[in-house]
Amino acid sequence: MNPGFPGIPDLNIPDTLPEHIKLALDMSDLVQLAEEYEAMEASIAASEAGPSQPRKKRREINREREKGDVGLFNDYFAETPVYHEGLFRRRYRMTRRLYNRIAADITTEGMSVNWRYFTQRRDAAGRLGLSTNQKVTCALRQLAYGASADQCDEYIRIGETTAIKCLHNFCRSIVEIYRDKYLRRPTQEDVDRLTAFHEEKHGFPGMLGSIDCMHWGWRNCPTAWKGHYTRGDHGYPTIMLEAVASQDLWIWHAFFGVVGSNNDINMINQSSLFNEILQGQAPRCDFHVNGNVYRKGYYLADGIYPAWSTLVKSFTYPPENNLKMRYFKRRQESARKDVERAFGVL
Structure with missing residues (x-):
């Protein structure tokens, strides 16, 4: 230690240094060096002393x-x-x-x-x-x-x-x-099977399945993320699942985990369900209705979905005297319960 300054290490400044360099090493520099030196010594002493408490051994439990x-x-x-x-x-x-x-x-x-x-x-x-x-x-x-x-x-x-x-x-x-x-895209064989099965079961030719979304409650959502996954009408964090299900409960499309206050519309706008159709790579789905030939299949959906040719929705308020519209509404809503039943199984 420096005898002239207790607590400050001896810097051993050579006498051969020029006078202006010696003057630069004033008292503030020496105090700073002394503090750093003491901190370093304390750190070394703490590391050599080891942990304050002995490490606990793991207890072995014979669970039989x-x-x-x-x-x-x-x-x-x-x-x-x-x-x-x-x-x-x-x-x-x-x-x-x-x-x-x-x-x-x-x-x-x-x-x-x-x-x-x-x-x-x-x-x-x-x-x-x-x-x-x-x-x-x-x-x-x-x-x-x-x-x-x-x-x-x-x-x-x-x-x-x-x-x-x-x-x-x-x-x-x-x-x-x-x-x-x-969990894969339907092949041509799958498309033929699905359309034939749904036509026989529900009477809808060209039907590939039913589409809908559900909110999955996220009880253990991290606090920092709750604002991203909470909608006002629910009041707690949820994750939305968009799914397409067939009558035999095959969920072959699932779009899950999008951040934000989502509903069915902005979920379908973000999902990849229609990518193959837009790229012209979707399997052919030929069917006849009223003498017209159609090349693309469709999905049954509820009223919130947009009016697209690939989505078949029900009539909200069919006239009392229009029996065809009322019959279609009843059959469409009955067939669309396939996806609701799939959500119930989940």
Whole structure:
């Protein structure tokens, strides 16, 4: 330390420096250097001292996952399960047959990147790990009930961190396995099948499906984003989903997650539903009505949608004496319930 100035480090300024340079190193410069020096010493001392509290070790919990697997199997997957098919469908949001198909596909090598994660393996100690049923059930309970990851612990015997990982890997695997088959543009074969099916079922030739939007409540929306996703008539954050569904509940078009106070009109103005038609790449859809030949299919829509040739809407107030208009209104609104039913399933 500098004996002339307590607390200030000795700068060891050589006597050979010119006098004007020595004068430049005045008291303010020395005080600033001393403060920086003390701060550096304090930082070094703190890093050498280590953390103020000892690091806590992770407590190991023996959840007896084998018992959880046996109980789950006896409840739902045995030959004579405790809970019948109706309760299985209510709690899993699907039939047992569909569940078995998903469980088989998700553990098939090459079907998804995470196929090995959902197979039952032994850990480093030789104990059997979580079974396929435990992992898939954990993910489905979180999706079906909106349950927290910690709720899966007591019954399925799976920890919170692992439950979150199960959900993440399950969603990624489902997208990888089924996206190209179910969430895709209809091919020419699909278009022919859809139009024939809807004509037979509803009596509308050339009908590709029904289009509508729904508001999905976002309970856990971040506070900073609430203003972007809240509409005045709802009062809470929502995300809009635009979907096209067929009578057999095939949702082959979904437009989701647009920011803003949206309604059906500005959703369809932003969606990619009619891109192929505008680019001339849409599959042909030939049908005859009243002796006229049409080359493009159409969708059933409600009254808010614009008056486009590809959207067939109902009559708002058909005259009492016009039986044709009233009959058309009744059949159109009945057929358009396909998409409402699809939203109900979701």
